[in-house]
Amino acid sequence: MSAHPRLSLNQATVKRASLAEALEACQAAGIPALGTWREPVQDLGLAEAERMIADSGLRVSTHCRAGFFTLPEGEQRRASIEDNKVAIEETARIAAAGAPGSRAVLVLVAGGLPGDSRDLAGARGRVADALEELAPVAADAGVTLAIEPLHPMYVTDRAVVSTLGQALDLAAPFDPAVVGATVDTFHIFWDPEVVAQIERAGREGRIASYQVCDWKTPLPADVLLSRHHTGDGVIDFGPLTAAVEAAGYTGDVEVEIFNEDIWAAPYAAVARRTAEAFSAAVAPHLA
């Protein structure tokens, strides 16, 4: 089988697969790249994961994910910052182990309101502070930090960064090679400003990753798991993908789906379906 040459399977789409199983599923479906997640890499140990990725011949498109740095100063915040530094190092090594075209991009999810706090502005300020602390570390490691705006329904419990414009504002003080943004259709398709902000992200050189999956209602009981194969929902991938292309993004396009039914399916079947859905719904809009 062969899939689109720019398709990457984000490992969250086969959440319960080991790294070996995820790589095999990609190979069986002809998918040339994987977006790795930290847990399955750590389950193996970094050295073994590097070896396995190198042997696979696959590219690495991103490493997911770090962030979660909205806590106020203190022991827990320090632990989070240190963990982000570990993730930066992982990202550099994993990407170096991947096939040519691999990209050392670490996806960052900001984190929600800590404890009983109602202070969104304060939490957002602490994201900016964390980036200031981590950017030099990422620069030294040759890693791009990719701030991911998450859908506003996750604003209080998962990510206080809710729009691409806000992510770009947070990235603005830094070198675009060091701090960029993740453009994920699911999270930002609703935004009346989305095309204008993708254009801006392109002008500013900040599209570090393009991720796709679909939106469909009614949302399931756990709204975190409300993501679908491309084409199974109501997102129009045409204008969004065209805008990302026009903005100059030439990297892999990741399919990242959180969905209990998809997680329960055999990994190879999920990878195959991912490739087919991507070919139908997204690939026609790629150059």
Place this chain on the structure above:
Amino acid sequence: MSAHPRLSLNQATVKRASLAEALEACQAAGIPALGTWREPVQDLGLAEAERMIADSGLRVSTHCRAGFFTLPEGEQRRASIEDNKVAIEETARIAAAGAPGSRAVLVLVAGGLPGDSRDLAGARGRVADALEELAPVAADAGVTLAIEPLHPMYVTDRAVVSTLGQALDLAAPFDPAVVGATVDTFHIFWDPEVVAQIERAGREGRIASYQVCDWKTPLPADVLLSRHHTGDGVIDFGPLTAAVEAAGYTGDVEVEIFNEDIWAAPYAAVARRTAEAFSAAVAPHLA
């Protein structure tokens, strides 16, 4: 009992109450105003509803709700536009029946994507078209149309207007006395631009209604019913209410809650709890 002098109970908070029961619940709790809904008014007939509101001595703060005009041209769209005209007439008459200080404000929910459409931009364009058609009718009736941005989790199935900025852009071509916006904390508190857009709404004279209720996670299985009494969730009513006040809004502040548990409680108890929660969480931020 007495409640804050600017508190209004939106009738959706006691969804299963008749108009008479809703008015009684307000009176028992000392709440001086009601935001009416169309269905209980229509259950009685407009003339009887007018009489009942006049007898109550309560103010009317808004009439809820019309809109739902994202359909493409055709019979169903015409029916929706005609229904909006009926709602405009209802609004004028209901407000005239209310005590001094009543406001003829019709809340508009835009509607979602029609049928199998994926065309958000097209649907948004049809909202603009509908406003153009309805604004002269509203102007003749002395009614303000209050476009309500809804949380982006409702964008495809309920309201393609998702931010206050977008609502203000839609309102911009019209006289602010005729087309304004509803500022509802639940729907827009997450927006990094929210305070700036409230300031803009004030400068442009477009705050037609201020509604409050709270946000809490996890969201319930039906995300439409995820609203809570003020203070029971994580919204910081201070900065939002201060911004609305500073923007020059002097009208009633409505509590509008969709919540199955609250709907199942006795109306008088809900009204009392609404007044108490409002006094604690919102009133301190009012001038």
